[in-house]
Amino acid sequence: MIELSASFMVVAYVMVIGITIGAVAALLQKDLLRAAFISGAECIALAFFFQALLAPDIGLTQAIVGTVLLPGIIILGIFKTRRTEEE
């Protein structure tokens, strides 16, 4: 049996930093389109974290849903309304 927990610890450290920076940066953008894409990137980091937590099926689902479906729905809403945040 291959010992995987040490490499998963490295993945977990990197992904905690990625999730934190991505979540803060997505909410600080003035451009809503950019905020949608950054939230998709944060979902990729979350999918890697699920993989490190020994739940690969949730990792696959989160990678597809969080990167394609959720930003797609939000981008449709942005194109129907307005792109920048008004003052």
Next chain:
Amino acid sequence: MIQVTIQLLAFFAAAVLVIIGIAGMLFLDNLIKKIIAFTLLSDGVNLLLVAVGYVEGGIVSILLPGMSTSEFASRAVLVFPVGIVLTNIVIGVSTTAILVALAIVLYRRYGTLKASKVLKGERR
């Protein structure tokens, strides 16, 4: 000194996501930003549920050939939170779709996406 494990890091990340999500839903003014903060909050709750089911030094919950059932039951991670979270991800997508549709309806009615202007109720 607390020993840092993957489970502890997952709890930390889930707490960060839930705090950022609640703060964004409360203090941001744009409706689309509120929806993005809601998805962050949902991700945090999913991560917390998966981290509760993690077993230290365990294996992925797949019954490989040549593995006895008792060994599988003693080492595999819990399968019940995985099922819950798999359902919750799908429900979260449909909830987000409904929220975006409601935001579009509010924009057509009031001409703005600011929650403070929508709450004042000035029709366009």
